[in-house]
Amino acid sequence: MAHRDDSVETIQLEMTAFARRARASAARMHPELSLVSYTLLAHLDDQQGCRATDLAAHYLLDKSTVSRQIAALENLGFVERRIDPDDHRVQVLHPTDKGAQVLANVTASRRQAFRERLADWNEDDLDRFATYLQRYNAAQERHG
């Protein structure tokens, strides 16, 4: 069991080390779109629009937090709200053309940075690493 615990310990430490830096790094790379904003905007783009409540549920954020993030994105002209005709309480959120454009730029430059960071990894290792991360995060969603 000793070895297993060592691995678990390392994963814990390295994941938290990553977490500590990700936000700062994202902010440095893209002052115009924070990590959270980027993630929410990407989700809207991916889902072809969704509700604030859905975003909150998906990312385990308080609805007030999402509300403010969306308000900021709207002020920047990156997101637009469309009142749902069937339920006037809900707003369906969509990226604007401008928002989609900025998102594409940020995504490209993020991907480039990651590509450089992972340049000396071979295909198989990359693939396995990606799979492990997905598996890990799926487990986290299940266990909280």
Add this chain to the structure above:
Amino acid sequence: MAHRDDSVETIQLEMTAFARRARASAARMHPELSLVSYTLLAHLDDQQGCRATDLAAHYLLDKSTVSRQIAALENLGFVERRIDPDDHRVQVLHPTDKGAQVLANVTASRRQAFRERLADWNEDDLDRFATYLQRYNAAQERHG
């Protein structure tokens, strides 16, 4: 190249997904010791004491941030400062017995949560995952 880019994309998304949740999760699990405090205290424990400047350099934090975190840990009685007799500017930071005790508790419960999350992983996968994370974070440190 398509497959390689897919993996890179997945790693990017999953790592940021993790980053988004880690802090909140840590705060929920251990109100008495934030993710940052925990990390700094763990480092002190691991290193048998070190300077604030070392912590800042190691974790890419501003010295003011570390200064305040350490001040908070000292207020809680988890850390003590020992003026370096050779250089009166520097304070060597050490966990107190109480701090070491709390750290041990938090570490144990964090490890337990991780262990549950990773319960259905076999030894080899755990080991490889841990290695990938270390390699990835080392690369991040080099490339910013």
Add this chain to the structure above:
DNA sequence: CATCAACGTCGCACTACACAACTAGATCTA
């Protein structure tokens, strides 16, 4: 119709963080 639930916003408080100005101690140089 009355009540309850859901959606979103706002006020408030708190934490984490960076930058810059500052104090105090150490080191280098002329």
Add this chain to the structure above:
DNA sequence: TAGATCTAGTTGTGTAGTGCGACGTTGATG
């Protein structure tokens, strides 16, 4: 050795992200 310079750490200030609770609006249910 006096003054400039460098280093360690603190403090003031400002910003961003977040949760909680209260609220107004709207839909659903008895």
